[in-house]
Amino acid sequence: VPMYAHLFLLRxxxxxxxxxxxxxNEGLNPCILDVDAHSIEEVPGLATHQEQTHRNxxxxxxLPPAQDQTVLLIGGGAPLVGAHHGVEAIDKVNLIDLxxxxxxxxxxxxxxxxxxxxxSVLLPDRTVLVVGGSRLDESRELATPQAEIFDxxxxxxxxxxxxxxxxxxxSVALRLPDGTVVTxxxxxx
Numbered sequence: 001v002p003m004y005a006h007l008f009l010l011r012x013x014x015x016x017x018x019x020x021x022x023x024x025n026e027g028l029n030p031c032i033l034d035v036d037a038h039s040i041e042e043v044p045g046l047a048t049h050q051e052q053t054h055r056n057x058x059x060x061x062x063l064p065p066a067q068d069q070t071v072l073l074i075g076g077g078a079p080l081v082g083a084h085h086g087v088e089a090i091d092k093v094n095l096i097d098l099x100x101x102x103x104x105x106x107x108x109x110x111x112x113x114x115x116x117x118x119x120s121v122l123l124p125d126r127t128v129l130v131v132g133g134s135r136l137d138e139s140r141e142l143a144t145p146q147a148e149i150f151d152x153x154x155x156x157x158x159x160x161x162x163x164x165x166x167x168x169x170x171s172v173a174l175r176l177p178d179g180t181v182v183t184x185x186x187x188x189x
Contacts, residue, residue: 001033002026006060008071008098016098018060018071019046024079025055030105032098045105046094054078054090057116057137057169063152064126069098072150073105074130077116077137087137089114093150108155113144119173121181127151129160129175131183132167138188140166 001007004022007015010032019030029052030043046052058076062069073094077087091111096103111130118133128150135142147160163183167173170187 001028008062010098018073019055020058020060020073020076023056043103050090051092056080059118059120061120061122061128071096074120075111075115089116089135109157112148112157112159115144117169119171121173121175124179129181131173132171134168138169
């Protein structure tokens with residue numbers, strides 16, 4: 001499993017690797033891991049080469065309600081090769097229903113802006129806020145300050161406020177009890 005792999009616990013105790021990670025998937029495509037049986041079941045449906053391999057510093061969230069076992073996979077960039085810079089982001093977004101007998105990713109509406117190093121936060125109304133990131137690895141010049149909100153009911157993106165401070169690698173977003181989202185950190189700067 002690659003570094004910082006996005007893993008989700010399924011209701012039957014198996015683990016789902018969404019494909020989002022740090023550095024590159026190291027040949028492991030999205031899959032369901034059964035730790036007890038020592039087995040790996042690949043999950044199909046990422047139709048293009050970009051959808052399969054460009055999930056470095058991408059995002060993924062388990063959509064509410066968690067019992068539905070639906071995961072949203074958001075953006076990312078090409079795998080790192082040598083130097084960390086020069087990795088272009090993608091705008092691809094995919095959904096998977098892990099409660100289906102044969103789970104398969106499917107494409108949904110793309111982001112308005114390609115991004116990687118972004119953070120995704122579930123909002124109280126069950127939408128997903130995506131903040132920060134950049135079109136090119138840790139590039140402040142190509143940062144994506146405009147937030148976006150994904151509505152799972154309509155599978156559409158709404159542009160939201162632009163950030164006052166750029167948030168790239170090593171940033172965080174946290175939803176407070178009143179629904180306010182605080183963002184902090186970034187690298188470089």
